[in-house]
Amino acid sequence: MEFALVLPVGLGVTAEPDEVGRIARHAEELGFESVSAVEHAVVISDTESRYPYAPDGRLPLPDDCPYPDPLELLAYLAAVTGRIGLSTGVLVLPNHNPVVLAKRLATLDRLSRGRLRICLGLGWMREEIEACGGDFRRRGRIADEAIDLMRALWRGQDPQGVAFDGEFFTLRGAHSHPKPHRASGVPLHIGGHSAAAARRAGRRGDGFQPLGLAGEELEAAVLLMRREAQEAGRDPAQIELTLGATLPRAADKVEWAGRLGADRLLLSGSQHATTVDALLEEMSEAARKLELKP
Template identity: 50%
Template sequence: MRFAVAPPYDNGAPADPRFMTELAETADRLGFDSLYLSEHIVVVSDYERLHHYTPDGDIGLPDDTPFPDPLAVLGHVAACTERLRLATSVLILPEHHPVQLAKRLATMDVLSGGRLRIGVGVGWMREEMAALGVDYASRGRRTDEAIRVLRALWSSDPSDFAGEFFAFRGARCFPKPVQPGGVPIHVGGHSEAAARRAGRLGDGFHPLGVDLALLPELTGVVRHHATLAGRDPDAIEVTLTVSLTATDPSFVRRATVAGVDRLVLSCRSLRLPQIRAEMERIAIEHGL
């Protein structure tokens, strides 16, 4: 089992350079696999409560909670670490133009020495997408196509693409990512649609808000659709987010049996000394 960490958004930590430096350096020193950041470009007041990961559909944070650009923060993390991988959970892919995003991600991968991994999702906040001029109803198709655009620009030169939303001929995008095959793309979500997308297009599956007992059903969908697409289902990693303080050896064993490769430990509502102590405990318990 590999372990990653995600900072608490409810205390503004991702926008605090001192906090992020200390968290990243601690994770790097203790042997954690990666550090994860989330994304909301804007949070619109009085949004429709469609958040799938809380009982009332509310994001559970004040509207003025800082959500800094995750890629910018990960650049900061890269500069103060040596081996820690940099990840998102998740980047809301339909809110980005994939041609521009391909350049940003490839540049980050080069400058970090091949340490970038992106988790992507379709998003859920209608009002956020409306503010960006993105059609909510087509976000799934747009996400599928964006993944294909990223892979095309990273893998061939020049690149041609013709799709429903994006098209180009003879596009040359340099630098290419350091990692063979490009930056790994993990598909986040809780639905069967997300699981199907991970099987068809993803290097990994990052189910969000899914109980461990229900995970095998979704990973079965991932494996089935990977096989249908002629891909190796065993090569698709499974990442699960859980509370930092709720992670004990028994849970880790059950997660391993359920097919989880990586646990992202959420630090919600915790201060840095508590986070550091819990991370040290986990590093000792699991021999990181």
């Protein structure tokens, strides 16, 4: 099992180069597999949308909390580290044009020598998605097509270019270079809490990252993902499963995660890690208990 780190957006330092670089380098030195960046292109005050991961339905961070663009952030971290993986958790796919996004992901994967992993989500804040030009109501169907289109552009080697005929996107003679570092393309994981997210992961994802689920709901989502994979003619064992935990509880969660078939635990700082130094201490202690190897 691998162990990854959520970059601490709540500390307000993920847009501060010295501090966020310090966190990523410490994670690399300790033996963490990857670091993960979150996304909000814009936060809308007094949103009517319900945040699905808090009992009161409200985003737990202030409106002026810095959310740097995750891909720009990961590009910076690629330059100040040497080998640690670079991930999102999650990238809000409806905020992005898939043709442009395919180029950005391929470029970042190429320049980082294959360190990129993207976890995609459909987003919960309707006002944010609409501000970015997305269609909130149809975002699921559009996302499925966007995933297929990006992979077609990455695979495309025909001298005549890529042809793609979809409901929302149509291309003829399209050439997108450079290609990702890996011939298989950038791994695209699916994050979310809904049955639709589990189905999408089973049918299209390279991985599944359930969000905000526990107990029987989590087990049901994982089973649904695997059943959908089988029905689509895919091997469920090839779809990576990423589960979440806090740094102080990481060692206690390994057996639980293993029973569910997890490939990775994505770890966040506890509520007590209110400074970068406190977070680094939690990271060091978790690495010691998990016996991570630099």
